[in-house]
Amino acid sequence: MAEPSASASPLPEEHSRQSGAQRAAYFTQTLLPNIPTDRQLLIGGDFNCVARQLDVLGPDSSVLGRTTGYYDGLRIAETDRQLFDI
Numbered sequence: 001m002a003e004p005s006a007s008a009s010p011l012p013e014e015h016s017r018q019s020g021a022q023r024a025a026y027f028t029q030t031l032l033p034n035i036p037t038d039r040q041l042l043i044g045g046d047f048n049c050v051a052r053q054l055d056v057l058g059p060d061s062s063v064l065g066r067t068t069g070y071y072d073g074l075r076i077a078e079t080d081r082q083l084f085d086i
Contacts, residue, residue: 020068023049027073035081043083049074051085 018026027047035041049070077083 018069020066020072023066023069024071024073024076027069027077032077032080035077037081041081041083047074051075 035043047069048066050066051070051074053067078085
């Protein structure tokens with residue numbers, strides 16, 4: 001059995017206040033390179049990203065950064081490693 005790879009750094013506490021570009025960079029430069037490709041995975045987390053407007057209740061000015069973080073970051077990790085949001 002292969003040794004588990006080093007896990008990616010957890011999201012910093014201030015992640016919820018980061019811009020979409022900062023979120024995207026985390027997913028593509030920190031998380032994605034640390035996701036193993038040689039096994040099936042179950043990954044859990046609250047990544048503070050919004051994939052669809054339906055996921056937002058009420059008007060929220062911070063939604064733009066959260067959608068940018070998804071489309072320019074987390075979506076890329078999902079596609080590259082064949083991950084699915086459930």
